Amino acid sequence: MLSALNLISQNLNAYLVLSGILFSIGAFGFLARRNAISMLMSIELMLNAVNLAFIAFGAFLYSSNARHAAEASVIALIVMAAAAAEATVGLAIVIAIYRNRKTPLVDEYDAMRQ
């Protein structure tokens, strides 16, 4: 068991697959959820999946070049900051439309179409 985990943790592809799965879950959540807040959370999940990919790449690239690892970590931090900004803006907009429409369900926001 432990050896299997050890094997996986030595394998870049495993992290990438995990990242891919997380990203897909996020994307699915975005497609399937009707609540604006849930969709926002799904996007956060997707961004975290990307962060995982960055970190994994940084750790494994060219036999763990330290510079790459550091670079990837910084990128992850930057992405988190961007995600936080995005969430702020998003919540502000959600609150604004909630005041107008009294519902957080996005499929009821279809006054404009075609």
Place this chain on the structure above:
Amino acid sequence: MNASDITAMSPFVAAILVAAGVILVDLAWPGRRTAALLVTFAGLAIVAALTVAVGQAGTTAFNGSYRVDSLTTFLDLLFISISALTAAFAPDYLGERKLPVAEFNAVLLFAMSGAMLIAGSADLIVLFLGLELMVLPGYLLAGFHKTDGFSTEGAIKYFLLGSFSSAIFLFGIAFVFGMTGSTRIDAVSSNLAQVVAGTAPFSPALGLGLAFLMTGVAFKIAAVPFHYWTPDAYQGSPTPVTGYLSVGPKVGAFAVIIRLFAGALLPMAAQWNIMIMVLAALTMTLGNLVALTQDNVKRMLAYSSIAHTGYMLVGFAAFAAGQIQGLEGLLYYGAAYAFMNLGAFAVIAALQRRTGVSSNLATFAGLVKREPALAWLMTLFLLSLTGIPPTAGFFGKFYVILAAVQAGQTNQWMNVLAVLTVLNAAAAAFYYLRVVVYMFMRDPDAEVSVAAHGRLVWTGLTVTTVMTIVLGFFPGLLLDMVSTAAKAIG
């Protein structure tokens, strides 16, 4: 970080400072429109002056992650012009609706700084940051009329889908980082060149990365089939914002395309250019076809902006097929489109100054009798959007098609694209002309009162008009700048 880094980035820093300054001024003298406007325009002038001054230096900064070249300068000046014009057109409209002008300007300036960051980015992460900094204020602007259901609805659609596509885009960057070991644009480019030459290992994940990146930018420029947000966001937004959204983020997103695809990913042009060509064909055709059926002028112009994206993509495809003129055409088109489209939206915004005036075609009925100046100006902008010579819009199309035809000598499909562009341009005339017909050949159903327009609006309209005409009669003026800018890449 040293002094030269700061010097290179000074226009960007200045833009941020001006934005913050506007907020501070509003804090000190709440509700004083004049003060905020003064700071905005003075600040924009300073930013423009800095851009010109720094542009002559031509340097990289921050360990090669930020670059100032002729392309940066050109794009920065374009973004500054777009923001200045938007800031000129908005106050009338906002004031009537009791919306805060100072906040609007601050948000607008932040968006501009994001676009400027894109223009100067030499690193994919800086590029991403610039993109986010450009679009996040854009969401706010779309929902700026927060008590209006349409405005907020457009904003949330724009925001949700935009964030979704940003995540996709970022995932693409992660792949490129993983496959090439760097986020620096020139390093990515040289690594990819080795991959293409066969001297470096190749992974199909690169294909995935390309797809994610392309989806991300295709969304931002509103290319079909990633355009869905455009009509709703444009229709819902306050009209001056719609004008801004249709040019600012669009040109900004094209800056992303140029920096990313023409910079970092150029060695793989043979692989991704097919997709660009397909996107271009789909985008202009669908945009035009659906625009033909619209009765709301804002929505019609939204679809037409999709079509214009298609034309610009044709220029980019020509560049990717080996014609530097394609990039020149794209940049020229971007500038011409910015002026004529902002002008058109400014006229709509002026008509909608009174609350409750819709942007339906009926609003335009008999305009020439009520406000002949606005009617003739709108006609000029629409003719330019149609591409009737000699206007700025004609030369945009002309250069793009010219480049496509020249690229067609090596790639047959580019010829097809050129012919398709001509056909689309011909079809586009009808929906633009419909507005002209309403203005000149219809009488309004009911008596409409005429609203006065502020001096800022007239100044802005004069600028857009002069640019639309001058770029039609003397395209050489801009062409020199454009070809210098294109040389930074080619």
Place this chain on the structure above:
Amino acid sequence: MPYDTLIPLIPLLPILGFAFTSLFGRRLQLRYGRWASELVPVGVVIAAWVVAMIVVVPALQHQAPFGDSGLDVKAWTWIPAGGLQVDMGFHVDALTACLLIVVTTIGMLVHVYSIGYMAHDRATWRFFAYLNLFMVSMLVLVLANNWLLVFAGWELVGLSSYSLIGFWYERRSAALAAKKAFIVNRVGDVGFALGIMAIFLNTGTLNIQDSLAKLVSQGASNTIPLTVVALLVFCGAMGKSAQFPLHVWLPDAMEGPTPVSALIHAATMVNAGVYLVARANPLFASAQDAMIVVAAIGIFTAFMAASIAFTQTDIKRVLAFSTLSQLGYMFAALGVGAFSAAIFHLMSHGFFKGLLFLDSGSVIHAVHDEQDMNRMGGLWRKIPITHGTMLIATIAISGIPPLAGFFSKDEILGEAFKNGFAWVWAIGVLVAIMTAFYMWRLMGKTFYGESHVDPSVAPKVHESAWQMTLPLVLLAIPSVFLGMAVGLPLGNGLLVQWLAPVFKGAEEILARPAAAETLLGLPTDTVLITISVVAAVAGLVVGIGLFGPRRVRQETIDRISSANGVMRFAYRLSLNKWWFDELNDLLFIRIGGRVAAFLWWFDRTIVDGTVNGVGTVVRDAGTGLRQIQTGRVQNYALGIAIGLILMAGSLLLIVGQPR
């Protein structure tokens, strides 16, 4: 040289007039009355005419600095070098000069005429602004020295004609007609734009003279075959000059005010296509297949339109179809290689058709906006000047010597025969008969016989104001004398000499063998001229017999019918108008009517239907596509996801390909 400033001045003057009138016209009209708003637009056009005449005279005579090849004037470099340099430049040679004469002269007269014609309209300032804009576009088109500028003029002509046709937009039919004109012209424009692209691809330049020389010298080694290039250019010409099947807009365009019909749809805009083909003559000469297409479409249009003109009752529509028919002649001439004959006909047609339209306007004015010829008749005493000038124009268009139409039409027919296009000649002669006939039908129904004018209007019928009659008289002069002035000696008149250098290139390429000197034992020319004259006279006689002024009066009939024998026969002959009615019935109503009715049906249903159908299909496609915009974020996101998957799939395939 002063010409360097004079030539740009020709289009510049109307530009200034347009700008001034569109900006200040409304204010002037409200404050000082309509004359104030009309002063500038009419003044600039007269000034432009004066300048044009100063330029035209030396240009036609190939004097310095024009010379044989014409004078190039560069205003500024429009598109700076770097792959392609295009000047904002003008080129004036004999061909340009011929067009300048027609455009500025008729343009000027129409402006003057409009003062009277539009006197009862509300927004005349707008009308004059549009007219000025039209003049600008047409002059730019004619003067341009590069394809791009031609295209600019081409588009602007379409646009300004749109606004003029739809000027009376309160009438729904006018708005629809304007739209149709625009759509159909757009089709032609696309062809022309593609043609320009093809020319650029082949030669790398957009200068007209350079590119033509290069196209010809490269011959078969052009990237895009010359036949294709020529046909694309011709496609544009077909749209503007209303040749089958792009002719549908012209008859409908008669919804515009009559001066517009005269200016645009008789004398200038529709000539643009003829000018274009003539300008590109070396190109067409090197593409013989395309020439045959041009000839065939031209002569077919001539025949079809003439036969439709038989049965129309709207006076302007008859003239519209007649215009189509005459334009068909011009294209037939271009197609058979008789370039100068085409330009000759263009000029003479411009004058007499312009006159006919202005006359018809004067008639319509006189009978208070009635256009149906069945509600006219017997007008000739009441409006003598209109009648006299229209009579001249009718004789001219019928091809009776020595009026203008005879010379130009005869030259076309003669050249067609001599260049070996006997079929074009034969149909052309037939059309000549038909032309004379339907024109006289128009005259008869309008001016002679009993009056069918509305009794309430009849007492008020009066001759038009001097602003309207003066242009009529002035236009009648060239209709009479133009042929004699520039058409003699036949086949080698002044005009042919003037135009010779322009068409030299084509003549050299075509290198036609000299035609047989004699035909049926007589000199070929004599035979051909005789046939054309006989044809014209025959048509005229039939027409006069049926609709002429000397219809038999009732009392004479009573007196003669009581006589006997020979007299009775003569009477019957006369009463029955030489049985022309029966002949007419058989020939023109039964047979001709069927043909005309069929062609009319074909025109309305098939051709028109196709034109409208294209629009419908496009619109339906748009309506279908807009359904995907459901308004729901989830659906949009799904669309994006599907797009992403497709993109990823195709890119994986492309990138994964072995390199």
